[in-house]
Amino acid sequence: xxxxxxxxxxxxxxxxxxxxxxxxxxxxKLAQPVTEQAWPAVFTFIxxxxxxxxxxxxxxxxxxxxxxxxxxxxxFWDAESNSFLAIPKWPKGKPGSVVEAVFKTVGWAxxxxxxxxxxDRKAMHNHVKWPAAHPQYMWTKENVLPDFISLVHxxxxxxxxxxx
Amino acid sequence: xxxALELFLHSTGNRPQxxxxxxxxxxxxxxxRLECLPGAGEHVFVGEAIIALEDPDAAEDHHxxxxxxxxxxxxDLPHHRHIHTRAVHRVPVKVTYNGQHHExxxxxxxxxxxxxxxAKKRFKIDAAAGANLVLELEPEKTFPTANQHxxxxxxHGRHDLRFKLVAEVTPQG
Numbered sequence: 001x002x003x004x005x006x007x008x009x010x011x012x013x014x015x016x017x018x019x020x021x022x023x024x025x026x027x028x029k030l031a032q033p034v035t036e037q038a039w040p041a042v043f044t045f046i047x048x049x050x051x052x053x054x055x056x057x058x059x060x061x062x063x064x065x066x067x068x069x070x071x072x073x074x075x076f077w078d079a080e081s082n083s084f085l086a087i088p089k090w091p092k093g094k095p096g097s098v099v100e101a102v103f104k105t106v107g108w109a110x111x112x113x114x115x116x117x118x119x120d121r122k123a124m125h126n127h128v129k130w131p132a133a134h135p136q137y138m139w140t141k142e143n144v145l146p147d148f149i150s151l152v153h154x155x156x157x158x159x160x161x162x163x164x
Numbered sequence: 165x166x167x168a169l170e171l172f173l174h175s176t177g178n179r180p181q182x183x184x185x186x187x188x189x190x191x192x193x194x195x196x197r198l199e200c201l202p203g204a205g206e207h208v209f210v211g212e213a214i215i216a217l218e219d220p221d222a223a224e225d226h227h228x229x230x231x232x233x234x235x236x237x238x239x240d241l242p243h244h245r246h247i248h249t250r251a252v253h254r255v256p257v258k259v260t261y262n263g264q265h266h267e268x269x270x271x272x273x274x275x276x277x278x279x280x281x282x283a284k285k286r287f288k289i290d291a292a293a294g295a296n297l298v299l300e301l302e303p304e305k306t307f308p309t310a311n312q313h314x315x316x317x318x319x320h321g322r323h324d325l326r327f328k329l330v331a332e333v334t335p336q337g
Binding site: 024027097098099102117118130133134137147158159160 | 170172173174179180181182245246291292294295296300305306307309310311332333334335336
């Protein structure tokens with residue numbers, strides 16, 4: 001799939017009700033326009049529940065290479081340093097919770113560079129048994145980026161989200 | 165053209181669409197242009213129904229269909245934003261948890277997030293203890309997102325929804 005086709009697919013999904021409804025509710029928004037220069041990187045802000053000394057939104061960089069034929073990969077991003085958010089600044093979850101598991105920054109192949117969830121292709125790497133064992137959590141051809149954004153928004157607004 | 169608004173159009177079995185309408189247009193005119201007028205026995209609602217959170221013990225939502233001869237402005241769509249067309253009048257919903265269940269007849273304009281919050285109230289689950297609970301749609305075994313409206317989840321020919329309230333456990337290791 002060419003970058004142009006992937007980009008067009010994404011632009012359609014960003015104009016869809018799924019994305020625009022969340023945007024209208026203040027749950028998320030594009031951080032900057034989607035451009036060919038930045039592709040396959042796309043940046044969104046995702047709002048988070050208020051926690052002491054923590055931002056009320058996080059910048060997420062989505063790697064959408066081959067969007068439409070493979071799943072995205074996302075990670076928290078630092079706009080100032082133009083790099084992945086430093087691991088100590090990543091959101092934390094209650095011990096044993098899904099929030100902690102998805103935002104974990106140790107013990108896997110891409111700590112601090114992806115979300116540890118089957119939607120994220122970096123997390124899927126080397127997990128060949130996940131699709132059969134956990135079909136309900138897999139990214140399918142029916143899924144669109146707003147589904148993944150919605151998931152991250154839910155975790156950042158969960159009572160299991162402790163702050164950063 | 166008078167002031168135009170971005171609105172969200174929901175219909176049975178489909179993902180929502182973003183549409184643009186003039187505030188002086190009637191809803192009938194908008195739905196005609198989009199070829200989605202309701203048929204016999206179908207209804208049009210506006211807004212999102214959160215009545216279940218205010219009155220969780222009632223048997224059904226009291227959310228009435230609108231008159232599509234009214235204009236976008238008269239229907240307060242600049243505030244409500246959502247239009248649900250070709251909708252059923254109510255969506256019977258059953259949520260099962262720990263071998264017990266609760267039922268309610270929801271407006272098709274209620275969201276999955278509202279059903280989840282309602283279910284936690286009915287099962288008396290406090291926020292902290294229930295933070296990892298999600299609604300699993302039966303028999304599909306999928307997890308609809310909080311912003312999805314119940315009407316969208318009804319595939320053609322299906323008139324009710326069944327959910328299981330389950331702890332989300334993403335794969336590890």
